[in-house]
Amino acid sequence: MNSLKAKFKDFLIERGYKETSSSGKQSTVYDYQKRIDFVCEIENITWDKLVDKIDSIIEQYSPKGIKSELGAKSHNAVISALKQFKKFLTKEKIFDNDKTSQKNKLSNQFLKVVLDKEKIPFIEKGNSFYEINITDITYLLKCRTYDKNYTFVTKSEIPDLSPSIMIALVEWINDKPSNLYFIPMSEWKSPDLTILKDRNYEGLKSKPEWGIDINQTNKHELNQFLANKIIKSIKEKEDKKIIEEIDNCEADINKETEKQALVKIRMGHSELRNRILNHKKECEICGIKNNKLLIISHIKPWAKSENLEKLDTNNILLLCSMHDALFDKGLISFDDNGKILISSELDEKEQALVNINEDSYIKITSDRQIGFLRYHREHIFIK
Numbered sequence: 001m002n003s004l005k006a007k008f009k010d011f012l013i014e015r016g017y018k019e020t021s022s023s024g025k026q027s028t029v030y031d032y033q034k035r036i037d038f039v040c041e042i043e044n045i046t047w048d049k050l051v052d053k054i055d056s057i058i059e060q061y062s063p064k065g066i067k068s069e070l071g072a073k074s075h076n077a078v079i080s081a082l083k084q085f086k087k088f089l090t091k092e093k094i095f096d097n098d099k100t101s102q103k104n105k106l107s108n109q110f111l112k113v114v115l116d117k118e119k120i121p122f123i124e125k126g127n128s129f130y131e132i133n134i135t136d137i138t139y140l141l142k143c144r145t146y147d148k149n150y151t152f153v154t155k156s157e158i159p160d161l162s163p164s165i166m167i168a169l170v171e172w173i174n175d176k177p178s179n180l181y182f183i184p185m186s187e188w189k190s191p192d193l194t195i196l197k198d199r200n201y202e203g204l205k206s207k208p209e210w211g212i213d214i215n216q217t218n219k220h221e222l223n224q225f226l227a228n229k230i231i232k233s234i235k236e237k238e239d240k241k242i243i244e245e246i247d248n249c250e251a252d253i254n255k256e257t258e259k260q261a262l263v264k265i266r267m268g269h270s271e272l273r274n275r276i277l278n279h280k281k282e283c284e285i286c287g288i289k290n291n292k293l294l295i296i297s298h299i300k301p302w303a304k305s306e307n308l309e310k311l312d313t314n315n316i317l318l319l320c321s322m323h324d325a326l327f328d329k330g331l332i333s334f335d336d337n338g339k340i341l342i343s344s345e346l347d348e349k350e351q352a353l354v355n356i357n358e359d360s361y362i363k364i365t366s367d368r369q370i371g372f373l374r375y376h377r378e379h380i381f382i383k
Helices: 003-014 028-043 047-061 073-092 097-117 185-189 219-225 227-250 256-267 271-280 321-328 348-353 367-379
Strands: 122-126 129-134 137-146 151-154 165-173 176-184 196-199 209-212 294-298 316-320 332-334 340-342
Touching (some): 003 028, 003 047, 028 047, 028 073, 047 073, 097 176, 129 227, 137 151, 137 176, 165 185, 165 219, 176 219, 185 196, 219 227, 332 367
Parallel strands (some): 137 165
Antiparallel strands (some): 122 129, 129 137, 165 176, 196 209, 294 316
């Protein structure tokens, strides 16, 4: 027997497929081998040559491929056998090592580009592992390539099903990395996801693994793990946590000034502040850029805002500590065009000392911001 064919047989048996049925007839293992023989005969190639062409062959024999009728023979047994053969090649690392290594290298580069674009700091830990930080929470990523085939990580690499460990799955389309998914390891506990496999291979040679097995019927399950969705969800949870922490503390604080101080302290360490800094970068009045001197300043005070308004960037100005104090005390405000309004309580000398004048202004970014500024003029600003 062809050595590749024999290894494929052992692979199928390890996966639990039967050589014979209860009646003694040849079963799935034999059938899958014959299906691969059938494909090789149709394509006029050997099993060894099929290794190099497996991706294009699977595409041709798939339901939408040019040879879909052949793939659908015997209740899709042919395409099923081809997919199992691809999993076997992946498992045994029989592919062209140079090609596989290059593809994995490009997948890792793609991951790093996405992390940079999302402004997520990361540290390379080796062996395609990355330590990343989102909203002051540390996560561990393992980069894997998905190219229409089964992929996995061994349980010895990742023994813990923790939500803080994620598979960074890079999907390849048309021979290039195209999509990124973050799959938390805790999802392997879910019985509803058919793409995730927990395989122990007890008593067999294969090492226990966490598998990702995607096909046309379950591919939709991946959508919930798109990296941008996962990142957004993590940030939203942290935003909600910020609101709850501050509101819970506010219940024990009586003075409005103390409440405002608490808000500024907590916001000063929040992911929201980082997002504002990345976008605005300087005091909106005087242009100071030193991060240590910049403060998240609510237009409509935290205590008066609804939950959605509390972390709405339209309700936030980035100001230096001096101009934040003036704004909080109602000594300055802004009209609908962003032109500064100065309280009569500040004389010309004081205006000069705090670096404001009638020509000062901020850039208006949205109609919602105009609405918040109107609230500030009507309820806080001292004319």
